[in-house]
Amino acid sequence: MWNWFYKLASPPYVFGVAAAFVPWLLGVAALTLGYGLIDGLAIAPPDYQQGDAFRMIYVHVPAAMLSLTVYVVMAAASAVALIWRIKVGHAVAAAAAPIGASFTILALVTGSLWGRPMWGTYWAWDPRLTSELILLFLYVGVMSLRSAFEDPSRGDRAAALLATVGVVNVPIVHFSVVWWNSLHQGATIVRLGAPKIAGSMLWPLLSMWVGFMLFFAAVLCIRLQGEVLNRERQAKWIREAIKP
Amino acid sequence: MRVGLWEAFGLIVRRELCLSFRRPDQLSQPLVFFLIVTTLFPLGLNLQLSLLRDMAPGVLWVAALLSSLLSLEALFKSDADDGTLEQLALSGQGLNVIVVAKTFAHWLVTGGALVLVSPVVGTALGIPVGAFATMMLSLGLGTLTLSWLGAIGAGLTVGLKRGNVLLSLIVLPLAMPLLIFGAAATDRAISGVSPAGALYFLAALCVFTCTLAPFAATVALRITLE
Amino acid sequence: MTANGFWSMGGYARYVWPCFAFAIVVLAWNLVSAHRYLAAARVRAARTMAMAAAEET
Numbered sequence: 001m002w003n004w005f006y007k008l009a010s011p012p013y014v015f016g017v018a019a020a021f022v023p024w025l026l027g028v029a030a031l032t033l034g035y036g037l038i039d040g041l042a043i044a045p046p047d048y049q050q051g052d053a054f055r056m057i058y059v060h061v062p063a064a065m066l067s068l069t070v071y072v073v074m075a076a077a078s079a080v081a082l083i084w085r086i087k088v089g090h091a092v093a094a095a096a097a098p099i100g101a102s103f104t105i106l107a108l109v110t111g112s113l114w115g116r117p118m119w120g121t122y123w124a125w126d127p128r129l130t131s132e133l134i135l136l137f138l139y140v141g142v143m144s145l146r147s148a149f150e151d152p153s154r155g156d157r158a159a160a161l162l163a164t165v166g167v168v169n170v171p172i173v174h175f176s177v178v179w180w181n182s183l184h185q186g187a188t189i190v191r192l193g194a195p196k197i198a199g200s201m202l203w204p205l206l207s208m209w210v211g212f213m214l215f216f217a218a219v220l221c222i223r224l225q226g227e228v229l230n231r232e233r234q235a236k237w238i239r240e241a242i243k244p
Numbered sequence: 245m246r247v248g249l250w251e252a253f254g255l256i257v258r259r260e261l262c263l264s265f266r267r268p269d270q271l272s273q274p275l276v277f278f279l280i281v282t283t284l285f286p287l288g289l290n291l292q293l294s295l296l297r298d299m300a301p302g303v304l305w306v307a308a309l310l311s312s313l314l315s316l317e318a319l320f321k322s323d324a325d326d327g328t329l330e331q332l333a334l335s336g337q338g339l340n341v342i343v344v345a346k347t348f349a350h351w352l353v354t355g356g357a358l359v360l361v362s363p364v365v366g367t368a369l370g371i372p373v374g375a376f377a378t379m380m381l382s383l384g385l386g387t388l389t390l391s392w393l394g395a396i397g398a399g400l401t402v403g404l405k406r407g408n409v410l411l412s413l414i415v416l417p418l419a420m421p422l423l424i425f426g427a428a429a430t431d432r433a434i435s436g437v438s439p440a441g442a443l444y445f446l447a448a449l450c451v452f453t454c455t456l457a458p459f460a461a462t463v464a465l466r467i468t469l470e
Numbered sequence: 471m472t473a474n475g476f477w478s479m480g481g482y483a484r485y486v487w488p489c490f491a492f493a494i495v496v497l498a499w500n501l502v503s504a505h506r507y508l509a510a511a512r513v514r515a516a517r518t519m520a521m522a523a524a525e526e527t
Contacts, residue, residue: 229514
């Protein structure tokens, strides 16, 4: 029953699975993102306090949630690769890093644009914003460390260690609004108890979140194929894999 | 010949201290850097001492961070260059003990020295004498944590060509919480409020790092030494 | 929501629309960059295969 789990450690299997999943993931992502954008931009009612500006939530919150999720995926893949010496883990971590960094930048920029009309400032040295910025630096550090080594496998392992050490920042980002007096609002969805947002506003948000996740999975699969190819260039199965 | 854990620790610490004191100029460079950087802020900002006092904790901590980063590259570099590190790794004594001993000795001569010099710098920045105890305690805890974070970074980047810059890039994001709480503790002490909360948090960060970092630093060294 | 209200976003248009525009840019960059990475990896792998085949003969 767990055979499929063991197969995930095999580069040719992962290559094939990733290639097959991409069109499906992109298709469903397009549907959910499309619905989320239309409902969120045109149909959902304006907020009584923030007016139409609250609609920025539909890109800001999914981007921020993904920036944390992708880091956890990267750290988990890195830990698996380090502990059990499964090379595919390094490929997943290397593929996830630039995607996660781009989502972090998206979260910071959209948050900044949202902060200007709401808080009166583009930036504040607030625990949530500062820890998200630290997350961006951690992504950049992992990517720089990987490329600094001449021996790619040593670079993989060094970057994997750094990614695992840096995962400490993820709970700090999430709980920063609970532990400190923050300008940023508290947790609305990922919390114990009912969500603190109206249903008509919640559904497009959940749809955007799912859409972003599927999009991440699709882009990860594309990059993962590239990463596996780069690491397995000498292997025999490549000949068949890159035929078409 | 197998020696006990504490004996090995003591031997390596003594070796590191001997080597450090043999090069007094290398020992004093981070301290001089610390003094110079703290001087740059008042010169650049041209403030009165009373206004400088508001910025003093931040300035002090940034300067301490930067000067610690300068000295971190040397933690493993010279031993890696002449092959001693590999010999130590092969010695049969756990690499953990060696890493803990080297980092502790490094902290004594860098962070520890910084703490002793800090009253001088504190006076220059207008920090009142009543806040000195908190300042030195927070710097002590902070530099110890930083030495450990730096050990992980140094382990990962030893042997790289431009390792120094990458080391800073790796260590600084991890050290930011340190800066926030360390500066907050000193700030509270200056304004007369109890710094206990921030100091406890700093101590918690220190204990957390000192417990887990040795494992990470050892793995880092094994990755680079293989 | 009226067509006019949609574009002006209750007066917040100059924050909301750049926000969504930047989001589209980031998503597009992800797709394009990933495809280019895969294409480059394929080329490199094909080259390695060709070199290995040439060495065998």
